[in-house]
Amino acid sequence: MADRQLEIDGLTKRYGERLALSDMTFDVRAGELFGFVGSNGAGKTTTMRIVLGVLAADDGQVRWDGAPVTLETRRHIGYMPEERGLYPKMKVGEQLVYLARLHGMPAAEARRSVATWTERLGVAARLDDEVQKLSLGNQQRVQLAAALVHDPAILVLDEPFSGLDPVAVDVMSQVLREKAAEGVPVVFSSHQLDLVERLCDRIGIVRDGRMVACGTVGELQAGSTVRLLVEAPAAAPGWADGLPGVSVIRQEDGRTELELADGADDQAVLRAALASGPVHEFARRRQSLTELFRHVVTTEEVAA
Structure with a gap:
């Protein structure tokens, strides 16, 4: 039986003459928190969008559980984009139920899940508010709820801690640890390297579309x-x-x-x-x- 892991194998992506990704290769194992770090424009978001199927790679493959990722696989991915991916004029509760149903969750189960995650993430009182009326920090909490509400088998999060206060950072960190403890592979990008160092099992450092270092903090430190x-x-x-x-x-x-x-x-x-x-x-x-x-x-x- 193949390991239930997310594999990014040899991804290459060009935009005209610019090489955005060059043989991007790494894996995220079941129950692992993987930190994906690099400067702006290094290729992190491009990689995540290819995993989600938002972009197509020129070469390479994304696999889950040993098989190429398909549309059905992607229904089981929880994705949090760096930019706001919510409908600004739609109410929080209605929107989260709608997104859960898009992923195939029955209506009653979707409503229960929305109640659970909005309570956990501290936005249960804002269910009837339009997203655009929330603070940036609360929008980020709702964005995470949208990634979690359909009980995903994989989590791919682009800058999930951006704009959060320290209390919210602690809550989100605990949520990600719990999802990993359930066996979910979790990959997230962040510029908050001290947080990545504390939270992640392994870390990949990206530069100019290539993975230039990958391992545990101890392994990365070994050569320093x-x-x-x-x-x-x-x-x-x-x-x-x-x-x-x-x-x-x-x-x-x-x-x-x-x-x-x-x-x-x-x-x-x-x-x-x-x-x-x-x-x-x-x-x-x-x-x-x-x-x-x-x-x-x-x-x-x-x-x-």
């Missing part, structure tokens, strides 16, 4: 340099200069951030810091996703 944070308030400026294999990244208010080359001796750094006075903090860390993203994109730009 080690950094040291040293808090030594009494240390004189430049105390770490000249240490073998050590580069000073920043130094201010008694805190110094250092980058260690392979084989550099962190204990030599500690001795140098102690020679300058008391050390209040000495910690190794790997690069954050934001730092990894900058490094990968910058490296690719230089290589290009």
Whole structure:
């Protein structure tokens, strides 16, 4: 039996002379939260639209459960576009029931689902309001309800956290975790890399229509340099200069951030810091996703 996963295999898309996607390949496994990150115009939305059938690829294939995605498959995808995809003058409740029925859900079941999701997402009191009368944050909540209301087998979300306050971000994060726990593959794009780092099982970094790095945060960090944070308030400026294999990244208010080359001796750094006075903090860390993203994109730009 094939794994119930979404596979994006070798997608290529051109707009005239511009290559929007070039051999875009990755998979989103059952029960996995997959973060899809990249700069504006990197190809994230184009990929998602091809998965949904809104755009046709020039080459490559999208598969679900080992078979090519069909119109019937797409009825079971919950999609949240980055731009507002709702009818602005239609009432929230009527619209969500209508969208659920478009996906094949019976009327009574659709109404129950709408009640459940609007309550969960904090917009149950707005069922009789037109979408255009809602705040941008509440429109985003309704947009997510539209992606969830038909009980999808796959979730594809383009910038779902955009415009949300911290409480709404927490609610949406919990919803996505729960859907993944039910075995639903969840792929979403976001520019909020700290949130992606906390939430996702795996992350794909996209540049110029290509997947340039993919893996868990730990796997992506494995090839990155080690950094040291040293808090030594009494240390004189430049105390770490000249240490073998050590580069000073920043130094201010008694805190110094250092980058260690392979084989550099962190204990030599500690001795140098102690020679300058008391050390209040000495910690190794790997690069954050934001730092990894900058490094990968910058490296690719230089290589290009």
